[in-house]
Amino acid sequence: MSLPHPGPGEPIDVRPLGPRLGAAASTALFRTDDVEVMRLVLPKGKSVPEHHVEGEMTLQCLEGTVDVQTGDQAQRLSAGEMLYLYGHTPYSLSALEDASLLMTMLRKGENSKDDD
Amino acid sequence: MSLPHPGPGEPIDVRPLGPRLGAAASTALFRTDDVEVMRLVLPKGKSVPEHHVEGEMTLQCLEGTVDVQTGDQAQRLSAGEMLYLYGHTPYSLSALEDASLLMTMLRKGENSKDDD
Numbered sequence: 001m002s003l004p005h006p007g008p009g010e011p012i013d014v015r016p017l018g019p020r021l022g023a024a025a026s027t028a029l030f031r032t033d034d035v036e037v038m039r040l041v042l043p044k045g046k047s048v049p050e051h052h053v054e055g056e057m058t059l060q061c062l063e064g065t066v067d068v069q070t071g072d073q074a075q076r077l078s079a080g081e082m083l084y085l086y087g088h089t090p091y092s093l094s095a096l097e098d099a100s101l102l103m104t105m106l107r108k109g110e111n112s113k114d115d116d
Numbered sequence: 117m118s119l120p121h122p123g124p125g126e127p128i129d130v131r132p133l134g135p136r137l138g139a140a141a142s143t144a145l146f147r148t149d150d151v152e153v154m155r156l157v158l159p160k161g162k163s164v165p166e167h168h169v170e171g172e173m174t175l176q177c178l179e180g181t182v183d184v185q186t187g188d189q190a191q192r193l194s195a196g197e198m199l200y201l202y203g204h205t206p207y208s209l210s211a212l213e214d215a216s217l218l219m220t221m222l223r224k225g226e227n228s229k230d231d232d
Contacts, residue, residue, distance in 0.1 A: 008201050009186050014176065015196030030200060034172045034222055037200070056150045058220065060130065070125045080131030084146060084153070085124050104174065104220060106150055 005030045014039065014102055016063035016079065021098050036105045042066060042095040050092040055106035058084045064099025068092075077101075121146045130155065130218055132179035132195065137214050152221045158182060158211040166208040171222035174200045180215025184208075193217075 005028070006012050017024050021041065029037045039062070042048065050069070059068065060082035068075045068083065070091045075083060085091060087108070093101075121144070122128050133140050137157065145153045155178070158164065166185070175184065176198035184191045184199065186207045191199060201207060203224070209217075 006199075008205065009184070009189055009191055009199055011191055011193055011197040011199055013196065014198050032172060032200070032202070034203075035174075035200070037174065056148060058151075058153065060218075068125070073125055075125055075127055077127055080129065081127040082130050083122075083125055083127055084148070084151070086148070087150075089124065102176075106222065 014062060017041070017100055018063070021063065021100060024100070031107075034107055036107055038103050038105075040093075040101045040103050042093060042099045042101065044095050044098050046095050048093040050090050052088050052090045053105055054108045055087045056084060057087075057103060057105045058082055060102040060104075062100045062102055064095060064097040066099045066101065067094050067096060069094075130178060133157075133216055134179070137179065137216060140216070147223075150223055152223055154219050154221075156209075156217045156219050158209060158215045158217065160211050160214050162211050164209040166206050168204050168206045169221055170224045171203045172200060173203075173219060173221045174198055176218040176220075178216045178218055180211060180213040182215045182217065183210050183212060185210075 012029050024041045026041045027039050061077040061079050063079045065078045068077055070089055128145055140157045142157045143155045177193040177195050179195045181194045184193055186205055
């Protein structure tokens with residue numbers, strides 16, 4: 001992800017990609033010491049296998065529909081819905097329709113050092 | 117704000133309010149030790165005077181249009197645009213159209229104690 005990232009106060013486009021979704025890739029939108037925000041693109045039928053991140057996160061469905069599995073709990077997220085997960089929560093995603101999601105991940109102190 | 121807050125993994129509706137916007141109030145969506153998320157409702161012509169918060173924040177315009185002033189910099193945010201601000205950044209808002217915004221505020225250790 002070598003695109004220049006927006007600075008604080010600069011508008012970032014998080015509208016649905018619509019017809020451009022099929023050719024789009026997941027994109028890091030910005031990262032600071034404390035938070036990392038990306039747009040995850042997940043085509044219909046694709047999955048993100050179970051994993052977890054250190055910090056809390058929010059997942060906001062910008063378009064399409066995804067199933068979010070956390071342990072034995074499954075939730076369906078459609079465009080305009082969000083949820084949050086505590087840090088270290090194992091979760092997986094699968095797209096029922098072409099989807100894009102806004103992921104906001106809180107970076108813990110140990111991550112800030114590990115990732116750079 | 118005495119409504120029961122959603123738990124982790126529970127879908128939260130952040131779609132535009134549309135015709136319900138005029139009668140809506142700002143709402144705390146959820147709060148954990150690390151993050152607080154609210155929907156700010158700002159009718160056309162209304163402002164939020166300059167202030168700052170301790171932690172970093174993101175502001176995402178869900179509907180309408182707002183001007184975001186930070187120091188001598190002004191940015192216009194329309195539906196589907198977001199920006200981030202570092203902690204302690206003074207900012208003010210004014211609505212050019214009836215608007216609602218998703219505010220995600222990182223809570224610092226000192227806030228977690230002060231606010232409760």
